[in-house]
Amino acid sequence: MSKEGTFKRRIFPVLFMLIVTLVFISITTIIYTLSKDTIASNEALRSRESILYAAGIPVPGSGQETDRIYGERVEEVTDDKGNIQYYRVKGENSGDVKNIVIITRGPGLWGEITAAIGYDVSGKTISGIEIIDQNETPGLGGRIGENWFKEQFRGKHSPLSLVGEQAAAGPNEIQAITGASYSSKAIQEIVNRASTEAQGIIK
Amino acid sequence: MSNGITFYAIFFAAIFTNNILLTNYLGMCSFLAVSREVKTSQGLGMAVAIVMAATSVLNWLAYRYILVPLDLVYLRFIVFIVIIAAFVQLIEMIIERVSDSLYASLGIFLPLITVNCAILGVCLFMVIREYTLLQAFFYGLGSGIGWALAIIAMAGIRQKMAKARVPKGLAGAGITLIIAGIMALAFMGFSGMIQIT
Amino acid sequence: MAQSKVKRVFLEDLGSGNPVFAQVLGICSTLAVTNVLKNTVVMCAGLVFTTALSNLTVSAMRNVMPGRIRMMVETLIIASYVIIVDIVLRAYLPDVSRQLGPYVGLIITNCIIMGRAEAFALNNPPGLSFIDGIASGLGYSYVLMAIAVLRELLGSGTIWGYRVLWESWTNWSIMVMAPGAFFMLAIFIWIVKGSSKREKK
Numbered sequence: 001m002s003k004e005g006t007f008k009r010r011i012f013p014v015l016f017m018l019i020v021t022l023v024f025i026s027i028t029t030i031i032y033t034l035s036k037d038t039i040a041s042n043e044a045l046r047s048r049e050s051i052l053y054a055a056g057i058p059v060p061g062s063g064q065e066t067d068r069i070y071g072e073r074v075e076e077v078t079d080d081k082g083n084i085q086y087y088r089v090k091g092e093n094s095g096d097v098k099n100i101v102i103i104t105r106g107p108g109l110w111g112e113i114t115a116a117i118g119y120d121v122s123g124k125t126i127s128g129i130e131i132i133d134q135n136e137t138p139g140l141g142g143r144i145g146e147n148w149f150k151e152q153f154r155g156k157h158s159p160l161s162l163v164g165e166q167a168a169a170g171p172n173e174i175q176a177i178t179g180a181s182y183s184s185k186a187i188q189e190i191v192n193r194a195s196t197e198a199q200g201i202i203k
Numbered sequence: 204m205s206n207g208i209t210f211y212a213i214f215f216a217a218i219f220t221n222n223i224l225l226t227n228y229l230g231m232c233s234f235l236a237v238s239r240e241v242k243t244s245q246g247l248g249m250a251v252a253i254v255m256a257a258t259s260v261l262n263w264l265a266y267r268y269i270l271v272p273l274d275l276v277y278l279r280f281i282v283f284i285v286i287i288a289a290f291v292q293l294i295e296m297i298i299e300r301v302s303d304s305l306y307a308s309l310g311i312f313l314p315l316i317t318v319n320c321a322i323l324g325v326c327l328f329m330v331i332r333e334y335t336l337l338q339a340f341f342y343g344l345g346s347g348i349g350w351a352l353a354i355i356a357m358a359g360i361r362q363k364m365a366k367a368r369v370p371k372g373l374a375g376a377g378i379t380l381i382i383a384g385i386m387a388l389a390f391m392g393f394s395g396m397i398q399i400t
Numbered sequence: 401m402a403q404s405k406v407k408r409v410f411l412e413d414l415g416s417g418n419p420v421f422a423q424v425l426g427i428c429s430t431l432a433v434t435n436v437l438k439n440t441v442v443m444c445a446g447l448v449f450t451t452a453l454s455n456l457t458v459s460a461m462r463n464v465m466p467g468r469i470r471m472m473v474e475t476l477i478i479a480s481y482v483i484i485v486d487i488v489l490r491a492y493l494p495d496v497s498r499q500l501g502p503y504v505g506l507i508i509t510n511c512i513i514m515g516r517a518e519a520f521a522l523n524n525p526p527g528l529s530f531i532d533g534i535a536s537g538l539g540y541s542y543v544l545m546a547i548a549v550l551r552e553l554l555g556s557g558t559i560w561g562y563r564v565l566w567e568s569w570t571n572w573s574i575m576v577m578a579p580g581a582f583f584m585l586a587i588f589i590w591i592v593k594g595s596s597k598r599e600k601k
Contacts, residue, residue, distance in 0.1 A: 013466040024480035035491035111332030320509030327502035372594030384582030
């Protein structure tokens with residue numbers, strides 16, 4: 001076998017693969033590096049928006065506005081080790097604490113659900129919930145992130161119970177999502193557990 | 204690290220209530236192409252189950268100990284695909300050496316597996332859901348068994364259907380999809396079965 | 401001459417050679433998100449982008465690419481473009497990206513992209529391959545979008561998140577759940593195959 005043959009059959013494919021890999025990995029790395037900060041600030045903004053939403057404050061459209069309101073009205077309460085325990089949210093003009101918001105996690109059908117849950121100062125009435133992160137089935141359990149589902153929590157007391165999607169919901173009842181009873185139940189449990197926590201904080 | 208979901212719940216949910224084929228439609232291409240005969244379906248189903256269980260563990264390790272520490276998580280698609288392809292290639296070589304009969308029954312399906320989206324799907328799902336190693340293994344195994352179960356059942360039904368008269372436009376892919384739809388309905392009936400508390 | 405060729409490629413991919421109807425290829429990754437139109441549109445846009453660019457790249461390399469590692473190189477190219485789609489979505493459309501979850505990554509294993517690269521890009525010049533990529537991507541997209549419109553409309557009474565049907569409309573939950581997609585796709589294939597047979601006569 002000639003030397004050229006060996007090169008063509010053995011070395012060239014490996015070399016070619018190597019070069020292609022390097023080229024494409026560098027391209028993706030460049031794009032990733034360029035958008036890394038945007039992704040990170042998206043995530044930070046998202047968590048601030050969730051806290052405002054859970055406290056019942058209308059979330060402004062622009063990121064700057066959100067940062068401003070957050071800076072003025074939200075106070076992070078840390079435990080001894082410096083971890084954030086919960087958030088105190090002040091009223092619009094007064095310095096009084098109007099709401100507290102807890103960020104909590106719990107198992108969903110497929111993975112962890114992270115939610116921000118807000119209460120009034122009594123720690124009993126829910127001022128709002130926002131799903132920060134979830135991996136439920138898109139279009140089914142994933143609908144826990146939809147507005148109609150989240151909005152129905154406002155003003156209700158724990159312990160919550162579930163009814164069907166198009167059934168009339170009573171004072172402390174939540175409409176479950178059809179076809180996603182497990183995800184709905186997961187949220188119910190997360191909120192009920194957070195309520196116990198909130199009452200502990202108030203005390 | 205534990206997110207409180209027990210591994211047997213994941214295992215059974217992956218087989219029945221959230222069958223990767225019937226609820227996520229992953230692996231449809233080979234499902235439609237190969238489900239004509241029970242025997243070939245068994246071969247392919249078994250191969251998929253083995254590869255799925257093994258690659259979910261391998262990819263979990265690669266993700267946790269290589270990609271995350273090096274901050275290369277965004278390259279995961281490439282890494283997962285390469286690991287799957289390499290693993291399939293390795294298995295093929297081993298089977299070829301060890302047993303001719305096994306190679307004849309299983310080996311021919313292996314090249315098909317690399318492009319089976321269900322396998323990559325399992326790997327991506329397990330990463331996004333932050334499973335532990337044990338959970339990932341049972342998720343991979345369960346999904347593989349679930350996929351095999353669906354394709355074998357489908358092949359059985361299609362064999363029976365061979366003599367049935369199907370409207371012309373519906374023959375082939377159309378009727379297979381309708382059967383898959385009915386199977387998905389039947390599998391939904393399992394959803395009350397698993398109570399995780 | 402060149403224009404007619406472009407036109408032919410385009411029409412064939414959208415019509416009789418449509419990958420979904422002709423071979424039932426590549427429905428895996430996207431069918432799952434067809435219960436909401438918005439997600440479907442984003443997925444399809446990602447797919448058109450990936451198919452077109454990977455076709456272009458594979459075609460540009462076709463004369464130097466060693467045959468034995470062809471599949472590996474193609475997979476690598478496709479995976480890179482999908483990573484780009486994923487990063488862009490996460491940076492600029494975080495809400496959609498969160499909802500789609502792992503499905504963006506699954507574009508890699510979509511058989512259409514690989515299929516077009518193998519069947520078309522390896523034998524045709526880059527420009528034409530690019531057009532073919534866009535056309536087959538679009539041909540695939542319109543089928544899925546049609547399915548998504550019907551599923552969202554019947555299953556949730558909305559289109560693109562807006563309420564379209566009257567308030568007392570009872571949602572057909574089965575449509576947003578898994579079996580709905582199977583039935584819809586089967587009916588679509590039935591209609592298309594039935595009508596194309598009549599044309600031939």
